[in-house]
Amino acid sequence: MQLGYIGFEVGDVDAWRRLFTEVIGLMPAGENADGSVGFRMDERTQRLFLREGQAEDVCAIGLCADGTEEYAATLARLTTNNVEFEIMDATAANARGVERLVQLSGPYGVPIELATPLQAAKTPFTPRYPGEEWLIGDLGIGHILLLVPDKAVMSRFLVDCFGFRYSNTGKGPWNGVEDAEVDFLNCNARHHSLAPATVGQRLPQLVGHFMLERKTVDGVGLTYDRVREDGLHVTNELGRHTDGALSFYAQTPSGFDFEIGTEGFQVDDDWEVVELKSYSNWGHAFHPAPSPTWP
Numbered sequence: 001m002q003l004g005y006i007g008f009e010v011g012d013v014d015a016w017r018r019l020f021t022e023v024i025g026l027m028p029a030g031e032n033a034d035g036s037v038g039f040r041m042d043e044r045t046q047r048l049f050l051r052e053g054q055a056e057d058v059c060a061i062g063l064c065a066d067g068t069e070e071y072a073a074t075l076a077r078l079t080t081n082n083v084e085f086e087i088m089d090a091t092a093a094n095a096r097g098v099e100r101l102v103q104l105s106g107p108y109g110v111p112i113e114l115a116t117p118l119q120a121a122k123t124p125f126t127p128r129y130p131g132e133e134w135l136i137g138d139l140g141i142g143h144i145l146l147l148v149p150d151k152a153v154m155s156r157f158l159v160d161c162f163g164f165r166y167s168n169t170g171k172g173p174w175n176g177v178e179d180a181e182v183d184f185l186n187c188n189a190r191h192h193s194l195a196p197a198t199v200g201q202r203l204p205q206l207v208g209h210f211m212l213e214r215k216t217v218d219g220v221g222l223t224y225d226r227v228r229e230d231g232l233h234v235t236n237e238l239g240r241h242t243d244g245a246l247s248f249y250a251q252t253p254s255g256f257d258f259e260i261g262t263e264g265f266q267v268d269d270d271w272e273v274v275e276l277k278s279y280s281n282w283g284h285a286f287h288p289a290p291s292p293t294w295p
């Protein structure tokens with residue numbers, strides 16, 4: 001399985017479009033039948049989309065099964081766990097750039113979609129900034145950190161219903177929070193695709209941040225330069241996470257952050273799950289945003 005796509009419901013689509021294309025360097029994919037606008041990172045039709053609305057939050061976490069067998073097996077797991085889901089029609093699936101699609105609401109209303117397979121685009125992929133490639137393949141596009149009242153509830157749901165596994169747990173200081181607790185969950189070799197987190201305070205959004213992974217350090221650095229030139233708020237300067245990733249964080253127009261990184265660890269069957277006591281080896285200097293969000 002992989003985190004195949006992410007959707008956000010946002011108020012200022014134009015500001016987001018500028019962030020996605022000019023700063024992050026995604027390729028516009030045009031408007032979908034449901035009015036959402038898509039963006040490409042590779043040869044697939046769509047990897048991120050924006051929907052206009054008031055939520056200022058993630059509206060679709062696209063978990064893509066690796067084939068129809070895994071898709072059917074996951075539907076069976078949902079049924080076994082008494083999770084209700086809605087089977088979407090071909091038009092809705094097409095708007096996501098997939099063949100088959102179901103939608104469901106996880107704990108705390110986390111909007112999850114199960115899909116397979118991702119459609120191949122009819123036109124070639126032409127990156128906005130050639131040479132700055134994304135690390136995707138079978139790993140998915142990156143990860144989402146979800147801010148929830150009880151991370152254990154969210155993690156159990158993902159383990160039971162979607163077969164996620166623990167890579168690490170974490171309990172330590174982050175961005176002014178003394179004991180930020182995070183479960184780093186994998187659904188393939190990527191160290192984490194979803195990370196339920198509990199930070200001991202009431203938060204306005206489900207998404208803390210989303211991360212997209214570059215193939216190279218230069219890809220991260222060149223994006224960092226554009227973020228600074230564009231005057232975006234840098235929430236965390238460049239740093240090295242304890243999961244190996246070299247990354248920085250900056251604020252989206254919706255208040256939460258995006259993270260651009262590279263060199264994150266990959267896990268295998270011999271991986272040992274330990275509790276991390278800190279989240280960074282160096283760097284990631286924190287600058288609170290004018291309108292605070294975490295992390």
Ligand SMILES: [Fe+2]
Nearest residue numbers: 145209211259
């Ligand atoms: Fe992250």
